[in-house]
Amino acid sequence: MIIVMRHTCGAEQIKKIVEFVEAAGLKTQVSKGEERTVIGLIGDKTKIDRSLVENMPEVDEIIEVSKPYKRAAREMHPDDTVIVLENGLKIGGKNTPVVMAGPCTVENWEILIEVAEAVKSAGAAVLRGGAWKPRTSPYAFQGLGEEGLKLLARAREKTGLPVVSELMDAKDLPLFLRYPVDIIQIGARNMQNFSLLKELGRIDKPVLLKRGLSATIEEWLMSAEYILAGGNSKVILCERGIRTIEKYTRNTLDLSAVPVIKKMSHLPIIIDPSHAVGHWDYVPAMSKAAVVSGADGLIIEVHSNPEKAACDGGQCLKPKLFSALMRDIKALAEYR
Numbered sequence: 001m002i003i004v005m006r007h008t009c010g011a012e013q014i015k016k017i018v019e020f021v022e023a024a025g026l027k028t029q030v031s032k033g034e035e036r037t038v039i040g041l042i043g044d045k046t047k048i049d050r051s052l053v054e055n056m057p058e059v060d061e062i063i064e065v066s067k068p069y070k071r072a073a074r075e076m077h078p079d080d081t082v083i084v085l086e087n088g089l090k091i092g093g094k095n096t097p098v099v100m101a102g103p104c105t106v107e108n109w110e111i112l113i114e115v116a117e118a119v120k121s122a123g124a125a126v127l128r129g130g131a132w133k134p135r136t137s138p139y140a141f142q143g144l145g146e147e148g149l150k151l152l153a154r155a156r157e158k159t160g161l162p163v164v165s166e167l168m169d170a171k172d173l174p175l176f177l178r179y180p181v182d183i184i185q186i187g188a189r190n191m192q193n194f195s196l197l198k199e200l201g202r203i204d205k206p207v208l209l210k211r212g213l214s215a216t217i218e219e220w221l222m223s224a225e226y227i228l229a230g231g232n233s234k235v236i237l238c239e240r241g242i243r244t245i246e247k248y249t250r251n252t253l254d255l256s257a258v259p260v261i262k263k264m265s266h267l268p269i270i271i272d273p274s275h276a277v278g279h280w281d282y283v284p285a286m287s288k289a290a291v292v293s294g295a296d297g298l299i300i301e302v303h304s305n306p307e308k309a310a311c312d313g314g315q316c317l318k319p320k321l322f323s324a325l326m327r328d329i330k331a332l333a334e335y336r
């Protein structure tokens with residue numbers, strides 16, 4: 001249930017309603033939008049008298065939210081959520097799409113810094129690189145672990161680019177906070193690792209929540225809800241392709257998720273075309289389509305020598321192609 005306040009209401013009147021609701025044992029979430037302030041109610045709504053609230057002079061109307069996710073719902077927060085990184089970079093809302101780029105995994109310092117500098121000069125705003133890798137085979141390269149975070153932190157320092165990296169196990173969270181990692185990625189395979197999501201609810205760091213391989217948009221938003229319910233409002237959604245009958249691409253990029261998420265939720269959504277299509281030559285087309293669809297950003301795999309990459313070489317763009325793509329992206333972003 002959402003209480004929409006009258007336009008004329010000030011802080012005192014909002015406080016009065018919040019106290020009334022909380023006295024009944026419910027939790028509230030106040031969202032002050034440009035147009036109006038709404039108070040979201042979370043908990044057992046039968047504990048308050050709906051008609052009493054409806055008739056309070058401060059209240060404009062009451063809206064029922066039937067969706068299972070509440071904090072992630074657009075009704076609860078009519079304005080777009082904008083996530084601001086430590087360096088001031090803004091993700092979401094009317095801001096220009098943010099491009100995150102870098103290798104699939106951190107391999108060594110030479111490759112990492114070469115790619116980081118290349119993507120930076122092409123216009124990327126965030127450096128990606130996995131230190132822990134979720135691999136189908138236990139015999140495949142599993143990532144450098146803490147050494148990978150160390151190298152990322154060094155590249156962050158040298159280039160000034162914030163970094164995004166995947167957390168697979170809650171026990172490593174203190175390391176992510178210490179190095180630091182600016183955006184903590186939760187990979188597709190962990191989208192429903194609820195104990196991990198609860199841990200992320202307790203921190204105040206941006207989380208990039210990838211859509212599960214066969215998750216519906218509602219299930220994905222329910223996972224975001226776990227993080228929001230814990231008190232961390234900095235969730236960025238990432239569509240990275242879902243599993244379908246199609247075999248010519250690694251996954252099927254569900255670009256329709258962009259307008260659907262924009263309607264259902266206030267959270268920013270970015271697109272990962274690399275893991276979606278799985279082939280470098282399809283990445284530019286889908287990146288451009290993503291920008292035009294209204295996505296708040298992209299996360300793209302780039303490698304200076306894809307043939308020798310430890311992981312996902314076939315879907316990595318070489319820096320030169322990435323640069324050309326960035327020029328197209330910039331031009332398209334202006335037409336949104």
Ligand code: PEP
Binds near residue numbers: 130134187210240275
């Ligand atoms: C990744 O981005 O490195 C990754 C493993 O992606 P996903 O979880 O989408 O497969």
Ligand code: MN
Binds near residue numbers: 275
């Ligand atoms: Mn990868």
